[in-house]
Amino acid sequence: MLLKLELQSNPEALCLVRATVERAAEVLHFHDAETRAIVRSVDEALANVLRHAYRGRPGLPIEMSCSRVEPGGEKAAQGGIEILLTDKGVPVKQAELKGRPLDDIRPGGLGLHFIHESMDEVEFTRKKGKNLLRMVKYLSPSSQAAASEGEQKCR
Amino acid sequence: MQIAARPATGGTILDITGDIDLAHSPAMRKALLQEIKEKKTAKVFLNLEKVRYIDSSGIASLVEGLKASRDQGSRLILYGLSKTVREVMELSRLQKIFEIHDSEAQALAS
Numbered sequence A: 001m002l003l004k005l006e007l008q009s010n011p012e013a014l015c016l017v018r019a020t021v022e023r024a025a026e027v028l029h030f031h032d033a034e035t036r037a038i039v040r041s042v043d044e045a046l047a048n049v050l051r052h053a054y055r056g057r058p059g060l061p062i063e064m065s066c067s068r069v070e071p072g073g074e075k076a077a078q079g080g081i082e083i084l085l086t087d088k089g090v091p092v093k094q095a096e097l098k099g100r101p102l103d104d105i106r107p108g109g110l111g112l113h114f115i116h117e118s119m120d121e122v123e124f125t126r127k128k129g130k131n132l133l134r135m136v137k138y139l140s141p142s143s144q145a146a147a148s149e150g151e152q153k154c155r
Numbered sequence B: 001m002q003i004a005a006r007p008a009t010g011g012t013i014l015d016i017t018g019d020i021d022l023a024h025s026p027a028m029r030k031a032l033l034q035e036i037k038e039k040k041t042a043k044v045f046l047n048l049e050k051v052r053y054i055d056s057s058g059i060a061s062l063v064e065g066l067k068a069s070r071d072q073g074s075r076l077i078l079y080g081l082s083k084t085v086r087e088v089m090e091l092s093r094l095q096k097i098f099e100i101h102d103s104e105a106q107a108l109a110s
Helices: A011-027 A032-053 A111-118 A141-148 B025-038 B056-072 B083-092 B104-109
Strands: A003-008 A061-069 A080-087 A121-127 A130-138 B002-008 B011-020 B043-054 B075-079 B099-101
Touching (some): A011 A061, A032 A061, A032 A080, A032 B083, A111 B056, A111 B083, B011 B056, B025 B043, B025 B056, B043 B056, B043 B083, B056 B075, B056 B083
Parallel strands (some): B043 B075, B075 B099
Antiparallel strands (some): A003 A061, A080 A130, A121 A130, B002 B011
16 A cells, blocks of 8 residues: 545645645656546545535545555556545435536536546445445556656655 | 735736635635626636646636626636646536636737
């Protein structure tokens, strides 16, 4: 595991999480656009926990972990990153997991769309009274090429 | 996030600095709607040059501002979008819905 964070459901924590995840993605040699996609997904997922699972109540627990996906197989030929988010809020409604149609121009409902567009795998489950969100992003061959050029990402 | 207002030709420029996320989008929404609905400003220019990040709640606030400006018969004009902000606009497929310019000069001349 690369890192594990124990957070509270406070919106002010989001900027710290974004900075941390950005650095983790850089260390794993994701290129800039991929790093932004990962950061965006984590931020939107946490925002959904704050707004929907915890209904805006502050100080409630959220766990986040980031792990390296080792290279192997067709999808993960270059490896990647796996992010797990766990909360103890109300169950996620299956009907709400697809977001809304984008041609319906109105505020709200975009966060899930961003997550699905940005990550390679997105899986919601509920176990033992907890919501669990698993998101995976695989390194592209171009990211790996940049890494093998000798870029020192973690000093 | 910080918001500062300054007068401009035919309207007001709102300079936004920082991240527009769940913690800060309510403040931007309030400033935007105040300018459009209460002050009835004919042109509201949103300067996003110093915005490093915007999330879906920020986009929702912009959409709300856009709808309010259309209701008022006024204009909401965005400029100075960073790569990150442009990406989110494209993901939302909203880049053609908003009036977007590269620079302040272009926005003011529009």
